[in-house]
Amino acid sequence: VSELGERALLARIRSRLGRAGGPSAGLVVGIGDDAAVVAPTRNAFQVLTTDALVEGVHFDRRWAAPADIGFRALAVNLSDLAAMGAVPRWALVSFLLRDQVSLEDVEGMADGLSELAIRHRVHVIGGNLARTSGPMVIDVTAVGEARPRHVLSRSGGRAGDALFVSGTIGSAAAGLEMLAAEARDGDAGRARDETCATRFLRPEPRVRLGHAIANAGAATAAIDLSDGLGAAVAELASASGCGVEIDAEALPIDPAARAWWEHAGADAVSTAMRSDDYELLFAAGKKQGGPLRHARSRVSQPPVTRIGVLTKDRRSFVLLRDGRREELPAGFEQWGK
Amino acid sequence: VSELGERALLARIRSRLGRAGGPSAGLVVGIGDDAAVVAPTRNAFQVLTTDALVEGVHFDRRWAAPADIGFRALAVNLSDLAAMGAVPRWALVSFLLRDQVSLEDVEGMADGLSELAIRHRVHVIGGNLARTSGPMVIDVTAVGEARPRHVLSRSGGRAGDALFVSGTIGSAAAGLEMLAAEARDGDAGRARDETCATRFLRPEPRVRLGHAIANAGAATAAIDLSDGLGAAVAELASASGCGVEIDAEALPIDPAARAWWEHAGADAVSTAMRSDDYELLFAAGKKQGGPLRHARSRVSQPPVTRIGVLTKDRRSFVLLRDGRREELPAGFEQWGK
Numbered sequence: 058v059s060e061l062g063e064r065a066l067l068a069r070i071r072s073r074l075g076r077a078g079g080p081s082a083g084l085v086v087g088i089g090d091d092a093a094v095v096a097p098t099r100n101a102f103q104v105l106t107t108d109a110l111v112e113g114v115h116f117d118r119r120w121a122a123p124a125d126i127g128f129r130a131l132a133v134n135l136s137d138l139a140a141m142g143a144v145p146r147w148a149l150v151s152f153l154l155r156d157q158v159s160l161e162d163v164e165g166m167a168d169g170l171s172e173l174a175i176r177h178r179v180h181v182i183g184g185n186l187a188r189t190s191g192p193m194v195i196d197v198t199a200v201g202e203a204r205p206r207h208v209l210s211r212s213g214g215r216a217g218d219a220l221f222v223s224g225t226i227g228s229a230a231a232g233l234e235m236l237a238a239e240a241r242d243g244d245a246g247r248a249r250d251e252t253c254a255t256r257f258l259r260p261e262p263r264v265r266l267g268h269a270i271a272n273a274g275a276a277t278a279a280i281d282l283s284d285g286l287g288a289a290v291a292e293l294a295s296a297s298g299c300g301v302e303i304d305a306e307a308l309p310i311d312p313a314a315r316a317w318w319e320h321a322g323a324d325a326v327s328t329a330m331r332s333d334d335y336e337l338l339f340a341a342g343k344k345q346g347g348p349l350r351h352a353r354s355r356v357s358q359p360p361v362t363r364i365g366v367l368t369k370d371r372r373s374f375v376l377l378r379d380g381r382r383e384e385l386p387a388g389f390e391q392w393g394k
Numbered sequence: 395v396s397e398l399g400e401r402a403l404l405a406r407i408r409s410r411l412g413r414a415g416g417p418s419a420g421l422v423v424g425i426g427d428d429a430a431v432v433a434p435t436r437n438a439f440q441v442l443t444t445d446a447l448v449e450g451v452h453f454d455r456r457w458a459a460p461a462d463i464g465f466r467a468l469a470v471n472l473s474d475l476a477a478m479g480a481v482p483r484w485a486l487v488s489f490l491l492r493d494q495v496s497l498e499d500v501e502g503m504a505d506g507l508s509e510l511a512i513r514h515r516v517h518v519i520g521g522n523l524a525r526t527s528g529p530m531v532i533d534v535t536a537v538g539e540a541r542p543r544h545v546l547s548r549s550g551g552r553a554g555d556a557l558f559v560s561g562t563i564g565s566a567a568a569g570l571e572m573l574a575a576e577a578r579d580g581d582a583g584r585a586r587d588e589t590c591a592t593r594f595l596r597p598e599p600r601v602r603l604g605h606a607i608a609n610a611g612a613a614t615a616a617i618d619l620s621d622g623l624g625a626a627v628a629e630l631a632s633a634s635g636c637g638v639e640i641d642a643e644a645l646p647i648d649p650a651a652r653a654w655w656e657h658a659g660a661d662a663v664s665t666a667m668r669s670d671d672y673e674l675l676f677a678a679g680k681k682q683g684g685p686l687r688h689a690r691s692r693v694s695q696p697p698v699t700r701i702g703v704l705t706k707d708r709r710s711f712v713l714l715r716d717g718r719r720e721e722l723p724a725g726f727e728q729w730g731k
Contacts, residue, residue, distance in 0.1 A: 095440050105432070196446065
């Protein structure tokens with residue numbers, strides 16, 4: 058794209074991202090000035106997060122199409138907003154591109170990002186293009202809104218609160234393994250499960266669920282599974298000053314992922330707990346029972362599963378399995394991913 | 395830093411960035427949760443911008459110390475907010491780091507960024523750390539606030555409006571040339587001018603001036619000089635549907651930069667117009683005369699110089715020089731920088 062120049066490339070990207078967001082409620086000045094200007098909702102809190110995808114670290118061009126990469130770059134940010142109970146509204150997108158990247162690839166990334174933005178009515182209000190000699194990067198900042206006293210943090214959990222996780226776990230990690238195996242072995246490899254592959258390539262941020270839980274007051278604390286369930290459990294419990302007991306039998310492990318790992322002789326439970334599924338983990342006490350039923354009646358998908366409980370001893374992170382008390386398998390750190 | 399792990403590295407960075415911002419007005423949830431939460435000022439617009447610095451493209455470790463890089467990463471974003479007349483409030487900082495980078499360098503970048511953040515009472519409310527195999531990157535998103543009807547855009551200029559630029563131009567480009575020459579030639583090179591070098595390494599965003607102009611209603615349009623004065627003039631005039639005439643004699647070219655270029659036989663005027671000085675360019679008509687004097691009485695530094703006028707013919711971008719009408723030298727595109 059080096060021959061195009063920044064201005065022409067920006068125009069191309071803008072024409073694709075400009076479609077996102079529908080009616081421009083709140084947008085005062087969009088892409089194209091020194092900065093974007095928005096009119097926040099009166100009395101709302103603003104919720105802000107940023108997360109980058111780096112080629113070779115967070116995605117691999119051998120199995121991720123440009124549109125998948127763009128989709129995922131926004132998804133991981135919307136997942137953070139979902140974990141706070143916020144409604145996503147705006148995004149800024151920063152691309153670092155090599156001179157050799159094709160216009161088709163750049164447009165593909167913009168299209169994938171735009172697809173998810175449209176689904177959640179997120180306006181792409183600004184961004185930046187820069188050259189790099191290294192791996193391609195998409196860095197997104199997402200901004201959402203939440204009502205005061207309806208923000209979910211990691212730190213509000215109390216001993217005795219039950220822990221719930223949305224959807225299934227393990228799908229993303231198994232999906233990545235399947236895609237990598239296919240790229241390595243071709244047809245000779247085991248058939249991949251399309252659901253697992255899609256869960257990895259295009260994680261579905263649980264925006265509606267997070268918002269419903271926050272608005273109903275149905276949780277004392279929440280976090281997303283960006284670093285896996287094990288890490289999320291440890292983070293939420295630590296931030297809340299609690300210990301935790303997780304019941305291995307209760308974990309909603311994706312059956313296709315479980316079959317994949319058991320075939321390979323791997324431990325499905327601990328592997329699934331390191332999978333970056335972008336589901337939500339939340340804590341709820343007795344008081345939250347009614348509100349939680351109310352939230353579930355409004356947003357019934359994905360299902361929500363009770364997997365354990367917060368405990369008093371803040372140094373005790375336990376996985377109950379086959380009648381034994383094991384140490385909870387930690388998740389991974391994104392840094393070391 | 396690879397042996398440290400993300401969590402430990404984050405804690406180190408946070409302890410340095412946490413000092414910025416003074417009393418935490420508006421901060422509800424800071425660094426450490428899934429996302430940050432802030433309470434915006436009632437009835438204010440939010441102004442958002444993002445800009446990345448890439449090693450080898452926007453900075454060179456041979457002459458930029460880590461603290462300079464961190465300082466500049468925030469400065470270029472605050473300059474965008476200044477050009478909109480916004481007061482900067484919050485920032486999110488994304489670092490892409492190689493495993494080999496030293497902890498000292500990372501802390502240095504955080505310190506430099508923090509120094510400017512403290513000066514402008516900007517809170518670093520979130521961010522992200524990720525590994526890269528390529529050049530180091532700091533990507534900053536800055537968020538400011540502005541009163542409705544007091545936002546400066548690029549597009550409000552009208553034919554007949556005078557054009558003003560703050561401070562001096564050329565300093566940054568000459569400073570970069572001086573630093574590069576020193577790195578190449580060592581003591582054998584020409585002595586560098588410290589002011590020029592500092593103007594390049596640590597650009598001073600014109601936050602107070604931009605805010606004073608916007609609040610007084612002293613400009614019809616504004617833009618910063620991130621791509622040089624030539625590009626800024628062309629952008630502001632185009633966005634306003636005007637042409638432009640710039641008076642070469644009036645340009646406030648830094649005397650040290652002029653001497654540097656004239657010694658090298660280069661054209662100081664056209665070179666200075668490509669210099670990324672992060673000053674402000676703004677347009678003001680007769681109605682803005684009183685408000686502009688008012689704004690200048692409140693913020694008298696840096697000086698402001700009248701350099702030309704917006705004209706009716708939107709295809710005419712003219713530089714008046716030695717009685718001749720030349721075509722305006724365009725700035726450069728950051729992409730191609």
